[in-house]
Amino acid sequence: MKGVVLVLALLLPIVCPHYAALVRTRKPHKHKECGIRKISTQALIVQGSDTVPGEWPWHVAVYHVSDRGRTREYKCGGTLINRSFVLTTASCARYGVDKPEGSILVELGQHNLRESFAQTQQFPVIRAIVHESYQQGEHKYDIGVLQLKTLANYSDYVQPVCMPRPSEKIEDYEDTLGTIVGWGFFEAGKISDKLQSAQVPVISIITCLQSERDFFVREIYDGMFCAGRQNGTTPCFGDAGGGMFFRTGRTWTLRGIISFTSQVYTETAGCNTSSYFGLVNVGHFLPWIETTIASLRSGDRRTTK
Known part of the structure; x- marks a missing residue:
């Protein structure tokens, strides 16, 4: 992407x-x-x-993972809205749709992409949802939700917006x-x-x-x-x-x-x-976001694009 x-x-x-x-x-x-x-x-x-x-504790780095987890590439940003979910674009989230768990990796609390930081938290994404009306190559409905595998830990460097x-x-x-x-x-x-x-x-x-x-x-x-x-x-x-x-x-x-x-x-x-x-x-898109998160929390395994 x-x-x-x-x-x-x-x-x-x-x-x-x-x-x-x-x-x-x-x-x-x-x-x-x-x-x-x-x-x-x-x-x-x-x-x-x-x-x-810590200046923007809700901003996250989103990576696309390939080669069975051996390669990762920074692709886009995202925003932490609670302990489990990140908002991003559909164009970025679609990479993880219908792929194995961990095809997308999210880093919270990150500041410098080329240096390790003790406060950074890494999470594999277990579900990537894009808006059902999104079409690849277009900008309409360009919104997606990423569900983290485990709950984020809030700190001085990781907070929800x-x-x-x-x-x-x-x-x-x-x-x-x-x-x-x-x-x-x-x-x-x-x-x-x-x-x-x-x-x-x-x-x-x-x-x-x-x-x-x-x-x-x-x-x-x-x-x-x-x-x-x-x-x-x-x-x-x-x-x-x-x-x-x-x-x-x-x-x-x-x-x-x-x-x-x-x-x-x-x-x-x-x-x-x-x-x-x-x-x-x-x-x-608040209604769509709320419905999507509720479905993910209830374990709805609906088909996504």
């Missing part, structure tokens, strides 16, 4: 008072067991930057800053060793269409939204499946899953860093 990865411009972090003022006040979640960082972090920034261990409320609409977040996270290709053909993050605003569908109408009119569906800056901060190969997070007080909520950028590039050619990108609207 050629996913989308975070290309974060190698510029100095810049504090942005304009967009910072657009972070709206919303009621905090009643349940405080989700979306809480245990590690103190830096100020709001605009350009991409390295993160610190909060899910959005059904009553909240993505239109309410337009021009509001969210954070995207990933190990993106920071230059042609090279994945960033350290986890990166960047602040980008949600963009209206109208603005998105006006920017590249011929492309986005084909790719943006119900259940998706646009984000970005057109300034060199964008996802690229490998960041698909990672989340877009919003903060209310101390609590972080998952609103989007990175799905695609506006142009298809090869991993050696790099990515389009001057375009908006498309995300799955998590709130739109």
